[in-house]
Amino acid sequence: xxxxxxxxxxxxxSCRGLVKRYPDVLAVDGLDLDVRxxxxxxxxxxxxxxxxxxxxxxxxxxxxxxGTIELLGRRWGxxxxxxxxQQLGVQLQETKLSEKLTVRETVRLFRSFFETGREVxxxxxxxxxQEKRAARVGKLSGGQKQRLALAxxxxxxxxxxxxxxxxxxxxxxxRLRVWEIVEEFKARGGTVxxxxxxxxxxARLCDRVAIIDHGRIIAxxxxxxxxxSLGASQIVSFIVDGExxxxxxxxLPGVRVVTRQAPSWVLSVDQAGATLPTLIALLEGxxxxxxxxxxxxxxxEDVFVHLTGRGLREQ
Amino acid sequence: MNSRQPGGGRRAGALAELTxxxxxxxxxxxxxxxxVFVFPVLMAVALGIAFRSQNGGRTAVALLESGPxxxxxxxxxxxRASPQLDVKILDEEAAALALRKTRVEVIVALxxxxxxxxxxxxxxxxxxxxxxxxxxxxxxxxxDDVVQRACGRxxxxxxxxxxxxxxxxxxxxxxxxxxxxxxxxxxxxxxIGFSVVIARTNKLLKRLAxxxxxxxxxxxxxxxxxxxxxxxxxxAIAGAGRVLFGVEVAGSLALLGLVSLxxxxxxxxxxxxxxxxxxxxxxxxxxxxxxxxPMWLLSGTFFSYERFPEFALPFxxxxxxxxLNDALRGVMNDGLGxxxxxxxxxxLLAWGLVGFGVAVRIFxxx
Numbered sequence: 116x117x118x119x120x121x122x123x124x125x126x127x128x129s130c131r132g133l134v135k136r137y138p139d140v141l142a143v144d145g146l147d148l149d150v151r152x153x154x155x156x157x158x159x160x161x162x163x164x165x166x167x168x169x170x171x172x173x174x175x176x177x178x179x180x181x182g183t184i185e186l187l188g189r190r191w192g193x194x195x196x197x198x199x200x201q202q203l204g205v206q207l208q209e210t211k212l213s214e215k216l217t218v219r220e221t222v223r224l225f226r227s228f229f230e231t232g233r234e235v236x237x238x239x240x241x242x243x244x245q246e247k248r249a250a251r252v253g254k255l256s257g258g259q260k261q262r263l264a265l266a267x268x269x270x271x272x273x274x275x276x277x278x279x280x281x282x283x284x285x286x287x288x289x290r291l292r293v294w295e296i297v298e299e300f301k302a303r304g305g306t307v308x309x310x311x312x313x314x315x316x317x318a319r320l321c322d323r324v325a326i327i328d329h330g331r332i333i334a335x336x337x338x339x340x341x342x343x344s345l346g347a348s349q350i351v352s353f354i355v356d357g358e359x360x361x362x363x364x365x366x367l368p369g370v371r372v373v374t375r376q377a378p379s380w381v382l383s384v385d386q387a388g389a390t391l392p393t394l395i396a397l398l399e400g401x402x403x404x405x406x407x408x409x410x411x412x413x414x415x416e417d418v419f420v421h422l423t424g425r426g427l428r429e430q
Numbered sequence: 431m432n433s434r435q436p437g438g439g440r441r442a443g444a445l446a447e448l449t450x451x452x453x454x455x456x457x458x459x460x461x462x463x464x465x466v467f468v469f470p471v472l473m474a475v476a477l478g479i480a481f482r483s484q485n486g487g488r489t490a491v492a493l494l495e496s497g498p499x500x501x502x503x504x505x506x507x508x509x510r511a512s513p514q515l516d517v518k519i520l521d522e523e524a525a526a527l528a529l530r531k532t533r534v535e536v537i538v539a540l541x542x543x544x545x546x547x548x549x550x551x552x553x554x555x556x557x558x559x560x561x562x563x564x565x566x567x568x569x570x571x572x573x574d575d576v577v578q579r580a581c582g583r584x585x586x587x588x589x590x591x592x593x594x595x596x597x598x599x600x601x602x603x604x605x606x607x608x609x610x611x612x613x614x615x616x617x618x619x620x621x622i623g624f625s626v627v628i629a630r631t632n633k634l635l636k637r638l639a640x641x642x643x644x645x646x647x648x649x650x651x652x653x654x655x656x657x658x659x660x661x662x663x664x665x666a667i668a669g670a671g672r673v674l675f676g677v678e679v680a681g682s683l684a685l686l687g688l689v690s691l692x693x694x695x696x697x698x699x700x701x702x703x704x705x706x707x708x709x710x711x712x713x714x715x716x717x718x719x720x721x722x723x724p725m726w727l728l729s730g731t732f733f734s735y736e737r738f739p740e741f742a743l744p745f746x747x748x749x750x751x752x753x754l755n756d757a758l759r760g761v762m763n764d765g766l767g768x769x770x771x772x773x774x775x776x777x778l779l780a781w782g783l784v785g786f787g788v789a790v791r792i793f794x795x796x
Binding site for chain 2 (some may be wrong): 174175197198200201203205207209210211212213215216220223224225227228229230248251267271
């Protein structure tokens with residue numbers, strides 16, 4: 116791993132005013148980003164928020180309609196794109212690698228594109244694919260395919276790694292293995308930009324998270340600071356079978372934020388145990404019946420709900 | 431920790447790896463192997479059998495059952511005495527059907543009230559044949575000649591036959607080079623078109639475009655991987671022709687190889703061009719058929735394109751499959767050298783270079 120060059124900027128990625136317009140939608144609407152060398156930066160948002168478009172513009176695969184991008188001190192289209200690509204590792208959403216090749220043949224092919232890089236077998240070890248080295252790609256499980264995609268992204272020993280929804284569709288155990296591979300890369304000092312709509316993934320891997328909605332950044336901070344911005348540590352959500360005023364709920368002890376996410380009410384509270392009895396008393400006094408009550412520790416999802424009034428997995 | 435690319439320059443490494451991957455993908459696809467190797471050989475066998483010289487080269491004649499039995503028996507004996515005729519005795523209906531199906535070329539009929547031979551002159555005959563077919567006209571002349579001589583006609587001029595069949599003049603000799611050409615076109619276009627479009631649909635092209643791979647290397651590897659199979663393809667068809675039908679290569683094998691190579695590269699370039707933009711397999715299939723159809727019809731694979739009107743010939747000769755077929759026949763049938771084949775060779779080169787050059791410029795990576 117080459118240490119980051121001592122340039123004026125310590126940012127691995129820096130972009131200003133990125134815009135991408137498709138015929139039917141404004142996918143990215145004036146986005147600014149600064150990603151520090153060595154950090155893992157997450158783009159968190161629902162499907163269609165513009166995460167993939169943003170990442171593909173950074174990767175030089177999609178040309179922005181407006182805005183500037185600087186990666187590792189270079190820009191796309193200045194005649195040294197291939198030199199820049201030597202330093203990038205990319206995992207795209209939904210790439211289907213050739214099913215007829217074996218795991219090792221596939222990694223070996225990707226290795227051949229890079230001037231310098233890691234040994235094929237070393238990367239297979241890292242991705243936990245050594246025992247599948249002779250298996251055809253078509254025979255792999257979803258988790259193994261995803262680890263192969265990571266191996267192909269890592270075999271060039273990149274300084275900057277782009278991961279687009281690296282664990283979507285994987286079971287929890289397969290997801291954990293993907294995370295371990297990304298953590299190994301981070302430990303080597305690499306910079307990561309990843310998109311996800313799983314808040315656990317963002318919370319575990321990312322040093323900083325930008326929450327994206329409708330092509331814009333609506334919040335940017337460390338996961339802990341974003342959660343703290345709710346001003347509360349626990350979330351209470353429930354449904355009632357009648358009318359309630361927001362200010363009635365806001366007046367309950369320990370309630371910091373009230374969000375209406377129909378049909379549910381969502382309260383951000385300091386202590387669920389302190390708030391619940393008064394909530395139940397309020398509802399009984401009004402003759403309302405409570406349904407689907409749940410409480411949990413606040414997560415990035417709650418931050419998103421608070422900011423947009425919608426869940427991450429809703430449209 | 432880090433390793434440099436083992437052995438030689440990096441460029442050659444990536445191109446070699448891409449080509450290797452393409453070859454592995456192909457040989458692991460049993461259907462592709464069937465279409466490229468087995469199908470053309472089966473086609474050559476079927477056509478070779480259908481168009482083989484039937485009846486050991488004899489002309490099929492139907493003699494009607496009608497007429498006085500004694501006269502008919504004498505006529506039958508005269509016809510059967512000729513080694514050039516294959517005589518069948520049929521009734522009116524069966525004979526008419528056989529003529530329509532070209533199982534016989536001419537029907538010989540005695541008049542029903544014909545006088546019995548021995549009473550004087552032989553009884554009059556009628557020939558029925560398809561005057562529009564050269565085979566029909568030839569059969570009529572042959573049968574008449576046999577009958578007239580048997581009945582005592584003397585030749586006015588002494589003539590002898592010098593039967594010297596020209597090398598490579600049979601239909602199968604004409605067909606085998608055409609099948610090689612057709613197969614090089616088919617495998618070049620389908621083999622490249624489908625795999626490129628599937629890689630595009632699977633976003634594999636986009637993934638490759640995100641690496642420092644030289645984009646020209648990818649396209650070149652596709653054309654190069656075709657070369658390995660080319661030799662096997664040509665050998666399969668030419669070998670089947672040789673073993674099953676005795677089709678010889680009159681010219682040099684090296685030149686046959688060179689012409690096949692040019693043909694494969696030419697259709698490789700055209701295949702890349704056709705596959706440069708389409709996003710779906712359906713779309714690329716349509717384009718492939720559109721490109722191939724005129725060549726299937728016009729390029730003289732199954733029959734000579736010289737039958738088309740004079741004004742169309744320059745256009746037909748400019749088609750890549752026509753040029754390839756002409757060059758292959760020049761080598762296999764006529765034993766020509768490279769100097770005599772410069773025109774089709776230049777046409778093939780031009781198609782290949784233009785196809786590849788344009789494909790590289792307009793290629794859609796995502």
